[in-house]
Amino acid sequence: MNTIGLIIFMVVTGSLIAGFTNMLAIRMLFRPYEAKYLFGIKLPFTPGVIPSRRSEASTKLGRIITGHLLTPDVFIDKVKSPETDRFIMNFIDRQIRTIEEEKLSIGYFLERLHAGLSEKVITGFNAELENKISEESEKLYISKIEDLMPRDAMHTIDMKVAELRPQLTRKLEEYMASDKGYEDLYTMTDEFIEKRGRLAKSLKYFMTKENITLNIRKELMKLIHHPKMVDIMEKFIIEEYRRVKGRPVNDFLSEDDKDGLVISISSALEARIDVRSLLDKPIIEFNREFFDSFKERGKYTLKDNTINYLAHNMGRIMDKLQLAEVIKKQIDSFELAHIEDLVMDVAKKEFQMITLLGFILGAVIGLFQGIVVVLL
Known part of the structure; x- marks a missing residue:
C-alpha cells in the first residue's frame, strides 16, 4: 500500500x-x-x-428545581406582583357578583365542596347541641339549688323568705276572720264534739257550738301571735328553706324527668335555631348593609389579607x-x-x-x- x-x-x-x-x-x-x-x-x-x-x-x-428555581422567594415575588393583585381582585369581584345576582347561599357552597355536606352540617350541629345540653344537664342535675341561682337572685329570695312568717301570720288572721274560716272551725268543732264521747257532747248543754267556735278562734288568734309560736314558726321556715336550697336537683327530678327535659330543650332550640333555613338563606339577605360595605371596601382588605397570608406562609x-x-x-x-x-x-x-x-x-x-x- x-x-x-x-x-x-x-x-x-x-x-x-x-x-x-x-x-x-x-x-x-x-x-x-x-x-x-x-x-x-x-x-x-x-x-x-x-x-x-x-x-x-x-x-x-x-431538589434542584425546588431549591434553586421554584423557591419560596420566587412565589412570594409572583404573589406580590401587580398581575397577581389584579387577578385576585378580579376573582373576588366575580364571586361577589355571582353571589348577588344568583342569590347564592352558604348551603350552595357547602354542596359545591362536597355533596351532602349541608345535611351533615345540620345533623352535626343538632347532635352537638343536644350533647352540650346533655352535658350541662348532668352537671346541673347533681348541683345544689343554691349553687344554681345567681347571687343577687339568691339574696332576693333570702329576703323574701325572711318576710314569709309575718305574711303567713297575716294570711292566717285573714282566713280565721273570714266566713270561710269560721265555717271550717265550726265544722271541725262539731266533728270533735260528736266523736269524743259523752263528756265532750255534754259541753253543748253549757255552751253553744257557735260560742265554742268563737272562743277557739280567739285563742288561735292569740296563739299565732305568741312570742314562742312566732319564734317556732320563724325557725321552722328558715330551717326548711335552708334544707331545700341545700338539696341537689336530683332530689326533685328523676332521671326520666331529666331526660325528658333535655329532649324538650333540644327540640325547642333546634326549632328556634333553624340551621337548614340559615344555610338556604341567600348570603346577601343576612345583612344587606354589611354586604354592600364589603362590596365597596371590605373586598380590598380581603385581597390584601389573602396576599399577605400567602406571602408569609409560602414556605x-x-x-x-x-x-x-x-x-x-x-x-x-x-x-x-x-x-x-x-x-x-x-x-x-x-x-x-x-x-x-x-x-x-x-x-x-x-x-x-x-x-x-x-x-x-
Missing part, C-alpha cells in the same frame, strides 16, 4: 471509529431500557445510563405541597421512550454536532497516526 493510501485508510478508519463511538455513547444514554442478561449474568452497561440512574436523577432534579405551603416529591413522581411516571424523545428533540442539533465532531476528531487523529507511521 502506498503512502497516500495508508494515510487515507487511517483517516477514514479513525473517523468512523470516533464518530460511531460517539453515536453509540449517545444511544447508550437511554438504551437499553432494561437490564440484559446472558447465561444469567447481567451484561455491563445495561440498562442505559439514564434508566439505571432514573430514580437518583429525578430526586436530584426535584410552609410549599413544604406541605412537597413539590420535590411531586416532580420526582411525575418524572418517574414518564415512559423512558417519551423521555428519550423529549431529550432528543431538545438536544438533537447538539447530539448531531457531537457525532460530527467525533468523525472530525477521528479523522484528525487518523491523519496524525498515518503521518507518524509513514515517517517511522
